[in-house]
Amino acid sequence: MPSAPTCAQVLMRLLREYRVEKVFGIPGVHTIELYRGLPGSGLQHITPRHEQGAAFMADGYARASGRPGVCFLITGPGLTNAATAMAQAYSDSVPMLVISAVNRREDLGLGGGRLHELPRQSDVSRGLCIWQHTLTHAEQLPEVIARAFLLLTSSRPGPVHIEIPIDLFPAPMPGQLDDYRACPGAQPAAASAKAVATAAGWLQEAKRPAILLGGGAQEAGLEAAAISEKLGAPVFLSLAAKGVVDERHPLCGGANLSFRCARERVESADVVLAVGTELAETDRNLVRENYAFRGKLIRVDRDPAQLTCNASPDLAICADARETLEQLNGALQPRSDAAREAAAAEVAQILRDCRAEWWPGxxxxxxxxxxxxxxxxxxxxxxxxxxxxxxxxxxxxxxxxxxxxxxxxxxxxxxxxxxxxxxxxxxxxxxxxxxxxxxxxxxxxxxxxxxxxxxxxxxxxxxxxxxxxxxxxxxxxxxxxxxxxxxxxxxxxxxxxxxxxxxxxxxxxxxxxxxxxxxxxxxxxxxxxxxxxx
CATH class of the missing domain: 3.40.50.970 (Thiamin diphosphate (ThDP)-binding fold, Pyr/PP domains)
Structure with a gap:
């Protein structure tokens, strides 16, 4: 009869089940039993030279692949070393799974001078994460990992931190290793038919529409370009959305919102479709004043908190960017070639004017x-x-x-x-x-x-x-x-x-x-x- 798998082995199995291929981390005395589960798991371990590097590598991996980056950290200094990189990922909505050790369960919160002890380690990461959890029983692991990946892939992403007491890594788990499977992911949220009809009506009637894309529209570039072409509407990109629409496209105004001429075109639009963007000052070259929208503002975001961030919308659609733009595209009728040509000429002039605004040097x-x-x-x-x-x-x-x-x-x-x-x-x-x-x-x-x-x-x-x-x-x-x-x-x-x-x-x-x-x-x-x- 095969021996029961350990919590560490089940963790590795579940990570592979959720399509994780590489993990970034530095082993320490508190994670020896965690690493016992690594050989034969199918995971490739990459060893950085500093835990900050581990989290930055996980960040770059996630942004390039669209899948969560994963890092393993030791108790205490491992987590605090990675905190800056976790904060960057939180700021930029990058999916990152941080798995750290923490002291034994009987030592938690006591301040007994244990090795690497941070009496309230979870408090350090809680402000840097979309979710933080301390495992208290090994049997909770499958549910906790399932919840983590649902949050990483189905809501506004960011770091998730799971800390595992060192006495749980070798703890036996029920059943056999092959019994542990990934839970299916959630289907992307679709906008209501009423919201789509309202948005489509406003955009169809607009004389000077504009589209604004943020990092939350990363998978919706083709749909955004199709709407832009139908409406003859310029598309402007936040820095987080750079490249989402091909910047050679004649209707793409690029990531130029730091320049007044581009901002004025957005602010003067009679309808603005803003998708997956927090309308941040970093896109305005640190201009603190929020956009002064003079027309209707439609905001699309999967995170309800972002729908009112920095500007209140006339229509708020809490739904997946790609799904919503697909629905909108189907509800819109194309305008004339002349309208698209006029918009392209306007964008070309805006791009010339942006260069004239470049700062010294x-x-x-x-x-x-x-x-x-x-x-x-x-x-x-x-x-x-x-x-x-x-x-x-x-x-x-x-x-x-x-x-x-x-x-x-x-x-x-x-x-x-x-x-x-x-x-x-x-x-x-x-x-x-x-x-x-x-x-x-x-x-x-x-x-x-x-x-x-x-x-x-x-x-x-x-x-x-x-x-x-x-x-x-x-x-x-x-x-x-x-x-x-x-x-x-x-x-x-x-x-x-x-x-x-x-x-x-x-x-x-x-x-x-x-x-x-x-x-x-x-x-x-x-x-x-x-x-x-x-």
């Missing part, structure tokens, strides 16, 4: 943006950190496919994201991935370069080296604040890359970028390409 970086676009394959994935050149690529570098833009420059806006997130994105798919990070940001997570070497990833990593925190330095100068803390001593990045076992090179001009990236792609190891602009 952008023109000097635009050749680098053009070189980046030429170096990135049509369906390639661009992963960016908070660095000067990335702020230009946000609006000036067109992308053509969903899940092609992975950035931390929205929302939480951390540093050090791009390198580990690019590793996660590269491991998620066969698409070409290119990382862009600043010299300051790279130093936050430089150790993760070793992971890319271990995994033999063909990964170009562009380092925008302006010898400091260039953006903050510029803000200090503009505010006439003496420079303090923004001038950095930068290492020899090329030598550092080679010390890790990667390749490295240094370029000074945009015309050198294409060859450097092509050379990087030809290798089965990462290449750090330093762009020396200081």
């Amino acid at each position: 952008s023109e000097a970086r635009f050749p680098w943006v053009e070189a980046l676009r030429a170096a990135l394959p049509e369906d390639g994935v661009l992963v960016t950190d908070s660095t000067q050149l990335a702020y230009n690529t946000n609006h000036a570098l067109p992308l053509y496919h969903p899940r092609s833009h992975i950035t931390c420059t929205t929302g939480y806006g951390t540093l050090g994201f791009a390198l580990p997130a690019a590793i996660g994105a590269k491991l998620a798919s066969g698409r070409e991935v290119l990382a862009l990070i600043g010299d300051g940001g790279l130093m936050f997570t430089l150790g993760e370069l070793a992971v890319a070497v271990e995994q033999r990833l063909s990964l170009p990593i562009l380092v925008w080296n302006n010898a400091g925190y260039g953006e903050i330095r510029d803000f200090m100068d503009a505010a006439e604040v003496p420079r303090e803390g923004v001038e950095l001593r930068t290492p020899d990045f090329v030598a550092l890359a080679r010390a890790f076992g990667a390749e490295g090179c240094r370029i000074h001009r945009p015309d050198q970028l294409a060859d450097a990236v092509a050379g990087a792609r030809a290798r089965n190891t990462p290449t750090l390409i330093e762009i020396a602009v200081a």
